Amino acid sequence: MHMTPDLYVHQSLKILGQGLEPHIRAVLKAHLGNLEWTEVLRVLDEDRGKHGYTYDPQDVALQLRMVTERLGNLGFPFSATDKHRTLGTYGGVLRLVRNQVAHHAELSVLDALRAVDTVRIVLDFIGDGAGVSQIMDLRHQVINELVKDHGPDELEAQQEEPVPPESTTGTEEPTPAPERIPTEEDEEVDVRGGVQETVTDRPRGARSLKWEPWEVEVVGEPEMLESLKKLAHRESVRGVIETVVDAEGPIHRDRLVSLVCQAHGAKRATAAKRKKVEHQIGNAEVQVDADGFVWPQGLDVDRWLLARRSTPAQRRIDEVSPVELANALEVVLSRHGSLPMDEAKQAVLKFFGRVKTNKSTDAQLGRSLLVAQQRGRVALEGEQLVSAAVPA
Structure with missing residues (x-):
């Protein structure tokens, strides 16, 4: 053969x-x-x-x-x-x-x-x-x-092959993990306990985790983005789209397009290239919500209860899904009890490393509050926001 x-x-x-x-x-x-x-x-x-x-x-x-x-x-x-x-x-x-x-x-x-x-x-x-x-x-x-x-x-x-790093022994000190954002304690999934039972049978609410950005790996050439009429080039782009979404989803369309372009060697993609890549999102095995955020295919958005800490240098607040902001609001309320509206918004901003607000962040936070209320996770009692989450 x-x-x-x-x-x-x-x-x-x-x-x-x-x-x-x-x-x-x-x-x-x-x-x-x-x-x-x-x-x-x-x-x-x-x-x-x-x-x-x-x-x-x-x-x-x-x-x-x-x-x-x-x-x-x-x-x-x-x-x-x-x-x-x-x-x-x-x-x-x-x-x-x-x-x-x-x-x-x-x-x-x-x-x-x-x-x-x-x-x-x-x-x-x-x-x-x-x-x-x-x-x-x-x-x-x-x-x-x-x-x-x-x-x-x-x-x-091609004879200069990639050199594998030497493995280390158990006596050597591993490289420290990147420092976590110094706010409040994150809550990793209890894998050891989880394998003993079904996760969906365990009561749980929204949880905070460290955000893990996708590390860009170049797998194609910029020219591939110019000629997406070729099936092979389209499939390459779709494959990267699905890989990135699986790693970072929910991810905003704009950030997703940028990462896909970078994976094809285009650090500064033209508007035309970006438009072509964005079109392929609709053909990939992913799902896009009404706010323009892209999720892995088959994921139940209503049961996604994670809030991933990140800094503004890693993700702008408008690159954080309203669903994730709503989860962060629930995390904040679960730790502080009830909070006045303005204090709750400030606590969510702090969760993502921000201090100041503007019209854009206000609109994003307002949308997240609506999402949290529609999902029955947060309630407004007078002028106080309280957690209304029930076991998932």
Whole structure:
């Protein structure tokens, strides 16, 4: 069978999955005992309003989520003693690659070689010698294709492979996590307790978490944004849209478009490029609410009760969904009891690192109050705002 670049990438991801799954199981055994590690994702997803999914431990997409996402109160167990965050960094690249393949994006032989090399780095890091041997055989095939298509000069240009960071031992000090915004204590998902029960059976209200921005990985060229009439280019853009939304959703359209453009090498995209990317949001597997915020497909917005702390440098207040602002209002009221309207608004602004208000923020806060009241989470008693939330 003739191997194409996408088939090479498919095969490399298959080899990755065979080695990564037992590594995940081994790392989490101390936390989960004999429970399946996919239960961690079920707990996290249900806490975010995602229900009814099937979790197959052999699914490389789920494996890559495990090594790149914050796992509730387990934190980042796969980077606990690795100051370079090897799995998180290279895993993030491979999540994008996998999404591109799933969307039938047009891949070159060079793309396949980069993907194979990234898989090799991950397998070498986790100590999967058999997997490394298989991936090196596959790499040899890709290089032969590269020479056949581009000649030995191109091969020589590609010989400077990405250097994997050295793994650290348990005795070394890991790099400290980024400092949290010094306001009030966040409430990570209780993964250990959650795997013992169904999240939807536990009473809970809105919770505060640290906001985790998506780290931009360049997976395409700016020219791709100019020629979205090509199916492969459209699929590449849609794949990145879904990846970003899955990481940051709810995310404002404007921020989403900017990140997608950056992922295609366009740090300062023209209005025409931005318009073309924005059009693809409607064709991607995401959902857009009436306020222009984009959510992961299948997520139950009414059961999404997170408020993610961020600074104005990370997200402007108008880039925070009214739903998330409403959740922050509930968090504030649950901690302070009732508050006068103006004080409640100031507390929400402080939650997101702001002090001053203006017409734009006033309008955004007013919209969030309406959302909170419509959802039955907050009530106005006289001139006081009080939490009216019932167990979710």
